[in-house]
Amino acid sequence: MSIQEQYRKKAAELLSSGEVKLVIGYGSGSTPDRRRALFARTADDAALFHVDAACDANLSGYLVNEGLLSDKKKIGIFLKPEGIRSVNILAAESQLDPDQIVILGFTEENGTVSGLQGTQASDFTSLMTALKENRTTSEKEQALVDKIEAMTPQERFAFWQAEFEKCIKCYACRQVCPMCYCKRCIVDNNQPQWVHTSSHTLGNFEWNLVRAFHLSGRCVECGGCDRACPVNIPLRLINRRMANEVLDAFDHFSGMNQNQEPVLASFKKDDPETFIL
């Protein structure tokens, strides 16, 4: 039985037994190579799920929809390892109760999809440790990050200025991100107005710095923002750089488990501080 068949069956069982009230997974999208979130409430719906290499979205953001989990019923959800990491973060930040989440885990490598053992976020601890140890570095990405780091500050500024100039402040990068669950985002604040709201490069620059900072140590590099950006700003490079930073400076790999302290809301007395005069 293909992995897709197995998971359709598993989802149908969860729904018909009443263990979960809803399963969030992937259905057909607007083109054959795209997938769209599918919300199955009956066993019949579960036959529409796809599990394949085209399932790239991190669906965990749907879990924090207002009121969805407040009836204490369980929800099933298809997640890749990054998705499981974001569930851990949402739990650590008290946004959900991980016991309410039944995970249908899968992973994709070179176009082949395989299932993951476990149903609770806490079942994947060894997977998280392995992910941290062999932090999968897409060679191409790291090479680009290195290239940018090797530039002079002036060149780097010019590089990002040219990228951020394209930003149209659609905030798709924010809407798609499971970690961006604030009811009111700092850019929507106008008293005080921290970030210029017009689409000038200055405001775009500020917006992108704020986004990156608020996701430092929380981003799981699912790539959602990067895929969502309509003008193809390489947001993954910034995410990557910030993930490197928290790992190097504080040994923090986001989403390891549901009890992990948020990196910017905790400290060690001997944290590095070589740059402070």
Place this chain on the structure above:
Amino acid sequence: MSKPFEPKIVAFVCTYCTYAGADLAGTSRLKYPPNIRMVRLPCTGRISPMFILKALQKGADGVLVSGCHPGDCHFTHGNYHARRRWTVFRALLNFTGIPLERIRFSWISAAEGVKFAELISSLTEDIRKLGPFEQYKAMIHETEAPVSL
């Protein structure tokens, strides 16, 4: 001839240490350049990275963030939190090409009037050498330009 460049530097300081240190520098009649604009806050933990961006947005050529030495925080650990935040934010600024020489961090206690005066002098000198933050100013300028239809 145009006037020589005088940098504008904004300093966000904690009232219990660095501000008191600046006060001591003043009462001790130590000289330091008048390029600094101080913003006094209750704790380094209260200094949001947004303040740094705001200072740049308003045309600062340099920013200093300064507070109590580790272990000396009036609120016991505000500066430890601030330190982590600075580490991360500084890396981000560096990666996006904002020169680190323009954004500086220090610990200055209430007893360190001399350190305060010396730091402000060297900081002003460094930024004077770097010149105005032209790349950022060009972006600010763009927001003031009339809309072309």
